[in-house]
Amino acid sequence: MTVASIFEPIQADLYRVEERLEQVVEAAPVQMREQLSHGLMNGGKRIRPALTLLAGKFHDYNLELLIPMAASMELLHVATLIHDDTVDRADLRHGKMSINRVWGDSSAVLLGDYLFANSAYLAAEPKNLRVVTLFAQTLMTVCTGELEESVGPFNEDRDYYFQMIRNKTASLFATAAESGGVLSQAPEEVIQSLSSYGCSLGTAFQIVDDVLDFTSEEDVMGKPVASDLARGVYTLPVILFLQRPEGQEARELLRGDREGGVKAVAGMIRQSSVIAECYEVVREYCARACSAIESLPDTPVHDSLIRLADYIAERKG
């Protein structure tokens, strides 16, 4: 299963979102275009903009309103990636060198800000008060999640983890879907179903991301393995592992020689059954996502949303 086949009902329109992103690059000061292009044309799968478009298909599909909003969702996402990489001193992103690695931290800060600003600008373009308010709330929520991640190292609390990923990741998925519903003037219960679908899907997506940080090869993820653990950010696999009898040994390893400890614990986690347990949780969230849209009409787009949930539960990179 490829995303292209899942996005088939909106593939042509997704190209128009891509064009809008290219326009953002072209409208920037000339000296920044290469960096912007590097950041934006990053081989990302455009899941968030696709969600906005798919969600818009359940009522009055209005591309002129949906395209800027879909582009806004991707820009907000990319802006957070650029600042994240700067904050984490990450060298790689999607297998390419990160903006901060190539052009330095200062450029990355300004470029991220510029993309945040562009995302706000595009979110205002449909001239819909509810959507632009939703955007502002989501920006707040995402930034709160980023702060929570940064201030909570070595936090073994499962609830804290779920709150953090809901804020930093799931909220944007929810808004991407919800705004599609609002902009197509769907009935309120449809909008709520879409939002709830997005929230569960985004939670599943982030858990898979956190599992792949352990199980994936560096060349597949395009970033070093166990990078979160190395920064002291405890994601679901770590949290589950630390609750086990072997957890105490792992805790001591992490307290001692940092680098060696991280490597050893990452290996222990990789070979344990917590990975399978995590996928169990992922499937639960994907099932919740699908059940949230149960009452929506059985169309090819509905089918795409179901398949997207399956894809996310099984993705490898």
Next chain:
Amino acid sequence: MTVASIFEPIQADLYRVEERLEQVVEAAPVQMREQLSHGLMNGGKRIRPALTLLAGKFHDYNLELLIPMAASMELLHVATLIHDDTVDRADLRHGKMSINRVWGDSSAVLLGDYLFANSAYLAAEPKNLRVVTLFAQTLMTVCTGELEESVGPFNEDRDYYFQMIRNKTASLFATAAESGGVLSQAPEEVIQSLSSYGCSLGTAFQIVDDVLDFTSEEDVMGKPVASDLARGVYTLPVILFLQRPEGQEARELLRGDREGGVKAVAGMIRQSSVIAECYEVVREYCARACSAIESLPDTPVHDSLIRLADYIAERKG
């Protein structure tokens, strides 16, 4: 003349803006509150929020709408300061250590993002589509100005300088004033007058800032002297000086030993008449600001706006 006396007609309401800013600190994750408080309670004069409140006094003064917008303007301003200091590796701000200096670049990036997000959130609170759209446009304009500053070192073009300061500084002054007009449902011509006043005032404000970077003592400005020139950013005093016969010598000094060159050229500029020339330009912009609001009723608030322009032309820090 003190700002307190100028802001007299809205001083009590400005305290309510201050309370709103304190609420932003209190609502943040607990580990970030000290940093937020350090960044927000920075001894700033709150000129931008005051502008919003004063501008709101020309029609239906509605504090419930004006307070969040005024707070939003200050948050956007402080967010740019925090990221600016990070990008410029500045150690001081308003005579205190900068956020990046005390807590590191990573914290400063996340904190600035969080304040940008809060400013967007508060700008959406009055539920006024025009104002929230104006906010998004301004965020774009300010970030464009920041990019222009970063990509244009050693630029001697006067037009480029004016475009840059209009974008990075004057646009926010204009929006602070314009949004006050919009939220008080003032007639369109009043709104335009206020916006135009803010734009000219902000331009004057930035030129004075750029002059003070040369003429002020470090303990008054609270940051090292000639810091822009040291970064290769040519502000109006430099641009005017380089156009003179002595300009060629200065250009060569700046090309040679950087640190010594900057110090020498800063000294030459300080003792030249370009400082007086800059103040001539400042007075021109202040006069433009005042003439933009000529047709507004002659009230104590109108008087405050006139006196604010005088204050800005003469401020020393």
